Amino acid sequence: DRISMAENFGESxxxxxxxxxxxALLVTGLFELxxxxxxxxxxxxxxxxxxxxxxxxxxxxxxxxxxxFDLIGGxxxxxGYSSDPYMLIVMMALIVAGGLGFGVILNLRNTKDLxxxxxxxxxxxxxxxxxxLLGMAAFLWIEFENPKTIGNMTVFDKAVNALFQSVxxxxxxxxxxxxxxxxxxxxxxxxxxxxxxxSPSSTGGGIKTTTFAILLVSVRSLLRSRDQVEIFGRTxxxxxxxxxxxxxxxxxxxxxxxxxxxxxxxxxxxxxxxxEAVSALATVGLSxxxxxxxxxxxxxxxxxxxxxxxxxxxxxxxxxxxxRKVNLRYPTARVTVG
Numbered sequence: 001d002r003i004s005m006a007e008n009f010g011e012s013x014x015x016x017x018x019x020x021x022x023x024a025l026l027v028t029g030l031f032e033l034x035x036x037x038x039x040x041x042x043x044x045x046x047x048x049x050x051x052x053x054x055x056x057x058x059x060x061x062x063x064x065x066x067x068x069f070d071l072i073g074g075x076x077x078x079x080g081y082s083s084d085p086y087m088l089i090v091m092m093a094l095i096v097a098g099g100l101g102f103g104v105i106l107n108l109r110n111t112k113d114l115x116x117x118x119x120x121x122x123x124x125x126x127x128x129x130x131x132x133l134l135g136m137a138a139f140l141w142i143e144f145e146n147p148k149t150i151g152n153m154t155v156f157d158k159a160v161n162a163l164f165q166s167v168x169x170x171x172x173x174x175x176x177x178x179x180x181x182x183x184x185x186x187x188x189x190x191x192x193x194x195x196x197x198x199s200p201s202s203t204g205g206g207i208k209t210t211t212f213a214i215l216l217v218s219v220r221s222l223l224r225s226r227d228q229v230e231i232f233g234r235t236x237x238x239x240x241x242x243x244x245x246x247x248x249x250x251x252x253x254x255x256x257x258x259x260x261x262x263x264x265x266x267x268x269x270x271x272x273x274x275x276e277a278v279s280a281l282a283t284v285g286l287s288x289x290x291x292x293x294x295x296x297x298x299x300x301x302x303x304x305x306x307x308x309x310x311x312x313x314x315x316x317x318x319x320x321x322x323x324r325k326v327n328l329r330y331p332t333a334r335v336t337v338g
């Protein structure tokens with residue numbers, strides 16, 4: 001158990017793992033408590049003391065844990081607060097904090113100079129900021145004049161809602177607009193963002209931002225004809241690169257297989273079915289409306305995808321296969337690729 005927790009926290013030593021676990025529990029409690037207090041400023045006047053307090057606690061936990069469940073009312077989610085930047089900013093802060101991972105939060109708490117952060121933390125923070133800003137820009141560009149989503153909002157509300165959708169697409173599952181009203185190209189971009197997901201040891205899913213970052217810098221090293229994968233003045237182990245490739249391969253394989261099965265057994269447009277499958281695999285929870293139309297087979301397939309996404313595609317693949325360590329080296333051979 002301690003070895004597993006050490007890996008999740010990004011630690012190479014087993015000393016102090018219980019202390020780290022306590023710190024993670026404390027961090028979770030503090031974030032969720034602050035979120036509940038901030039939510040209560042809006043929700044208690046709207047719903048009354050008891051119901052407002054309950055809604056505040058529930059949605060704070062749901063946001064920090066990237067669960068996506070809400071008590072506001074069915075598919076509407078937070079569409080009623082699309083013009084309330086206060087509620088959306090609080091929600092986004094909780095989602096991002098939960099998606100960073102406990103190791104990164106604790107590293108930020110214990111490090112005064114950001115330049116001395118661990119490489120893992122630097123990758124997570126850089127990847128998260130880049131994905132959020134890129135998603136916001138793409139959403140604004142494509143949906144700016146779409147009357148079914150943000151087309152009828154003020155420029156400020158458009159920017160806030162675009163930022164919110166960029167954040168929530170990566171695993172949270174809340175929405176302030178009608179997802180079924182998104183243009184196909186926006187849904188495709190959303191699929192890519194959901195597939196990448198949040199960060200390791202966080203409350204989110206996806207292949208993780210660090211996996212995607214490792215794959216990108218590996219390609220960069222290849223293009224520069226370098227034997228080592230380097231970033232931020234550090235060298236990435238080859239085992240980490242191999243694991244990143246395996247995670248991408250297994251995730252993509254599971255996604256393709258289950259999407260084909262869903263297309264064979266369910267009715268709906270291809271982009272909607274694919275969006276539903278990726279949303280399940282990345283444990284996001286967003287839907288264009290397909291979820292309510294699933295029959296028993298479709299529900300089983302989506303449930304299996306959610307389980308695989310939460311446990312981890314690589315973990316599932318390793319559990320299904322036989323792992324043997326072979327102390328044997330074969331002669332090196334050249335193979336032409338590409």
